[in-house]
Amino acid sequence: MHQSPPVIWPDFLAGQTAKPVRVLLVDDDAHMRQVIAQELMADARTLLVAQAASVREGRRAIKQHEFDVMLADIHLGDGEGLSLIDYMKSIRPSAEAIVISIMENDDQVLHAFELGATGYLVKNSWFGNYPQAVLQVANGGASITPHLARRLLQRFDGNGASAAAHAPRRAEHETERLSQREKEVLRMVASGYTSTEIGTRLLISGLTVNTHIKSIYRKLQVRTRAQAVRFASLRGLF
Structure with a gap:
């Protein structure tokens, strides 16, 4: 069962029920797409507008659909999901990108951020939190697991x-x-x-x-x- 979104949601934040944050989901794992899609659709503040299962499909979806946030798997069957970030920025410069992966890799995180991503989520530790991550980046924030954020800060130090x-x-x-x-x-x-x-x-x-x-x-x-x-x-x- 999915939890309902909070009753109180400040009207100055993006993601109102009358105008939810639009999401494009790119992942070659059908089961994972279903899990994420269900969570996004269960929250009235987020709207899943399209799904893709490859880099090729992702590029086509980026051109065809208006969206605010892209969730993209880092490894897709026909290439790297990171390549979609630069393409997205050239087509829809105002959109935000969140990378999703099965593991925490410091170098991959830094590379994703350098390309313009504003979030990096580890799949197994973020069930139930995809709408929260989307809303966070849509409102000017960044989304990253606390454990990974601490590791990156220690790396900088x-x-x-x-x-x-x-x-x-x-x-x-x-x-x-x-x-x-x-x-x-x-x-x-x-x-x-x-x-x-x-x-x-x-x-x-x-x-x-x-x-x-x-x-x-x-x-x-x-x-x-x-x-x-x-x-x-x-x-x-x-």
């Missing part, structure tokens, strides 16, 4: 300083330092908070938070939140 020391220096205008407020915002982005949640905690508006995030992107010369967090960690900016 161990390798960040040496990587930063050997990173090629950019021109001065490209390495403009982040302000203290921007570092504060970036730390909260790294923790998975949405713009609205960051604004509430810092006592500023969500619009101001987004202005800070755009400034962070410009200073670090990145395009996604995941890229900003990784670059800042490697360069020792926080």
Whole structure:
């Protein structure tokens, strides 16, 4: 039995019952697709608009369907699901991507984030939480298991300083330092908070938070939140 979605869902968040978050699901495991599909359809805040079982079908679905979030298996029968992220960004740049996998692999996670993914879920540990992950990324957050997040942070702690020391220096205008407020915002982005949640905690508006995030992107010369967090960690900016 699936649990019903919470009765109270703030009207300023994406995923209202009258306008649910639209999802494209790509997985070559028919049973897994069924499990995820049932969870998404059981929550009135998410709407499954299409399914695909291969890279080829996924590319076709990306072109044919309007959607907000793509859930894609990392390994598909005819290729890598990660290749769909870049294709999706070229066709539907406002859509978000969540990678799903049967295992936690640090290098794969980092590569997925570098390509523009905003979530990485391990199948066996996320039953019952796919709608939650979709809603989280649709509202500006990131979705990753706490265990994997801790491992990645420890990896940054161990390798960040040496990587930063050997990173090629950019021109001065490209390495403009982040302000203290921007570092504060970036730390909260790294923790998975949405713009609205960051604004509430810092006592500023969500619009101001987004202005800070755009400034962070410009200073670090990145395009996604995941890229900003990784670059800042490697360069020792926080």
